[in-house]
Amino acid sequence: MVATVDTFMILQLVLCIAIVQVAQAQDFNVLNYGARGDGITDDSKAFSNAWKAACGSASGSPTLQIPQGMKFLLKPITFKGPCKSSTIHVQLFGSIIAPSNPSAWAGFDRSKWLMFEYVNGLILDGNGRIDGQGSAWWQLCGKALVFHATNNLKVDGLTHLNSQRNHISINGADTVVLSNLHISAPEESHNTDGIDISNSKNIQISHSNISTGDDCVAINGGSSFINISDMTCGPGHGISVGSLGKAGAFETVEDVHVQHCTFIGTTNGARIKTWQGGSGYARRISFKDITLVAAQHPILISQFYTDFTESSRLNRTITTNDLKVSEITFARFHGTSATPSAITFQCSSQGGGCTGLRLDHIHITSSTGGKTFANCSSAHGSYHDVSPRVDHCLLR
Template sequence: MATLGYSQTNFDVTSYGAVGDGITDDSQAFMMAWQEACGATSTGPTLYIPNQKTFFLNPIRFEGPCKSQVRVQIMGQIIGPADASAWNGEDAKMWLTFAGVNGLHAFGNGQLDGRGETWWKSCPIMNGCMRPTALAFLGCSNLTVDGLKSINSAQNHLTIGGCENVVLSNLKLSAPDDSPNTDGIKIGSSTNVQVFDSTIGTGDDCIAIISGSSFINISGIACGPGHGISIGSLGKDVENATVEEIHIKDCILNGTDNGARIKTWQGGVGNARKITFENIQLNSSRNPIIIDQFYCPTDGCKNQVNPIHWNSNLTI
């Protein structure tokens, strides 16, 4: 096992006891490697996940702030628990979480496999069951995520929450078209986010932008299957929801349920404004443009008034 060495630049998880056989729980080794990388004062300390190995991780949270801007290089495969019951009461909202980290750069051609099949069957969200996001970045600033692949997430593949100055690029996110609520990217309460040159095919929204988000720029996305690129849903439980300066262009949507979509709940208040969809190519999409101010994914929604105000410029 490696010893503390704050001048190090490379923190290989196998040096901290990670086995990478796809069976052994490597969570503790990953956490030890992260703590040293996060505490390093060297330039560009790198948490390294080597290729040709499969690392099994239970829910894990990588906390900041760090002393330097940390890089996370994922070259191998990371898999989650195959059975929802294996979480043993752990908070099932997140699987892999980075929180409060400034200047984080996550990259590599490795793969995350959320093994969501069991969750899709045994944990219906409509009945109040909570499934985990595969990869979440919470309260991070100056974040870059490039080149990663995620398959079969239990719920969202990638969540950006409470972040600023974010660049997401060259991602490949996929789940079967009948996998419920497997959004590709969900962005909430975040500002200055760029998403480009990525391929997303899921059982739900390729990208969903929810309340508190502003100055979001999306381009070069190949979306499908899925529910399209959505603003919302907004205003659930009569909340005050706002999104603004959302610009989506140069995207191709193949076989999606929807194209450009804005969805708000009855009774919610707020604004969805300065939204543009430009140069969007739609192939066999059922609803090319859909603006739904009475969003209700289940039966029996309460009939309320005060719809969220919206304005947009749609160029398809």
């Protein structure tokens, strides 16, 4: 009996040791691969080696750990898959920073900084920070955090500051959940979009705060089934579908739903923008339960989007437009506009205009005590309980 008990206890001990060893093998701390975390030393090689080890691990769900209280200086780096495990976890509790001097990136591809590519089942979370170091990069660099062909992606809890250009880019992805994000760059920063989505589907963004110098969220061509909720946006350019159809491109966006969002001091609120000369469609798009605080153009559709160059201004009305905008709903908007133009539909008669627009329970007043108005061109749809009035310009 004693021997049996002893044997059983030994087996339990061996099992516990094995479990501990497996658990330890699943954690890949960047410090163990040579990272210094002093904000001065280039830790790119250490991160690359730690990633290769984690991505090459087939046991459980390997975790790449970036510890708190430390700053890790990284040059452009690609975390490439596919990985052996079906899921891989990156825990960011410290800070990742870019070099403050652009000359440090000489010889590197400046179009992206941190890139995850072909990594399925990625979870990136923690209360850490990604800091792109701001203004020195705004005219020089591209996307800060890129997810390319990363299916079943979850990003939660991160703070992302002062991107070189776009903060987060989602491209060629299916099934993505972004939540509890804090994205910030100065209002005067150029092209610092919060989240850019292209050629992707089944994207959910929720419970996030974004203040930048460009779109809080931009939904670009090839995107569908996008759901955005419980977001505060501002300053920035609002939540935009497009721009679509630049340089005659065929582009499509459909099944986009934005709900329970607040726009504070933004240049736009709910916006759809397309170029003349393009083709394709933007359809089945809704903005509902929207709060406005001194947004300059709360509701805006423009089929005459330009890059503000002299040539684009001169030619904006002379090209054809085959990019259809249809089945668009704006419902339950309330709050204030910083300009008189509360509702603007600049649709092209050449392509049949915008069709299937629906406005319901819209109440927008002036933040300065003046009047607000609606301006429509070649816009077709229906309305109920809308202020400012649209009955003089929205075609049935």
